[in-house]
Amino acid sequence: MTIRIHRDARAGAGFTLLELMLALAILAIILVMIAGSFSAVVHSKVHGEARLDLDREGRALLWEITNEIRGAVQTPLPNPPSDVLLIGRGQMGGAVPIDAITVSTLAAGHRRAITGMDAEQLVSYSITQNPQVRGWYVLTRSQRSALLLSTNVPGPPPIVLADNVVSLHIKYFNGMAWLESWDSTALPPPNQLPIAVSIELVLGAGGGRVMDFATQVMLPMSVPLW
Numbered sequence: 001m002t003i004r005i006h007r008d009a010r011a012g013a014g015f016t017l018l019e020l021m022l023a024l025a026i027l028a029i030i031l032v033m034i035a036g037s038f039s040a041v042v043h044s045k046v047h048g049e050a051r052l053d054l055d056r057e058g059r060a061l062l063w064e065i066t067n068e069i070r071g072a073v074q075t076p077l078p079n080p081p082s083d084v085l086l087i088g089r090g091q092m093g094g095a096v097p098i099d100a101i102t103v104s105t106l107a108a109g110h111r112r113a114i115t116g117m118d119a120e121q122l123v124s125y126s127i128t129q130n131p132q133v134r135g136w137y138v139l140t141r142s143q144r145s146a147l148l149l150s151t152n153v154p155g156p157p158p159i160v161l162a163d164n165v166v167s168l169h170i171k172y173f174n175g176m177a178w179l180e181s182w183d184s185t186a187l188p189p190p191n192q193l194p195i196a197v198s199i200e201l202v203l204g205a206g207g208g209r210v211m212d213f214a215t216q217v218m219l220p221m222s223v224p225l226w
Helices: 017-070
Strands: 086-089 100-105 121-129 137-145 159-173 196-204 210-218
Touching: 017 100, 017 159, 017 196, 017 210, 121 159
Parallel strands: none
Antiparallel strands: 086 100, 100 121, 121 137, 137 159, 159 196, 196 210
């Protein structure tokens, strides 16, 4: 008796072209989904780090400005006389404020002499247009010793603190109202300094994103205690 086994010719032929194309299509869909998820994670990480860096930058700028404004000088000591100077200029750049301020301070550069007080320093913060990014401004800081004001000795060049400033709004409280500008040279002593200063800073980031910062600082020497 002879037993014949009939085999299907397709049994050992592997996948058909249609099955292979279907498998590749499914694999491609999975890879696209994985790539999209990875891209979203990377974008979220980069965006989060950029916001963190911007937050650190804004806080550092506010800390530096407020520290030097807090050290504004106004004392009745006749020898040597204090150089009472705080000039705040309210100005606009388009539709946003880009204010500037100059102050004679004992806290310039956050340094102290061995005796606890350093010489008075004239510190200025000013704003100029950023030529590379529309709508952004460059914040610079300049410093000069008050001992050299009557001489022709030039001070050091200004230092760029930030090139992504969107707006800088500084207001001055005289005890009754908030003012947009201040000029200590036009006021009699001992009222040449404001009681408080308000600072609102807006910094820009890539993609049109911005971050707001705001604080208020009291000026201890605005109140005569001597």
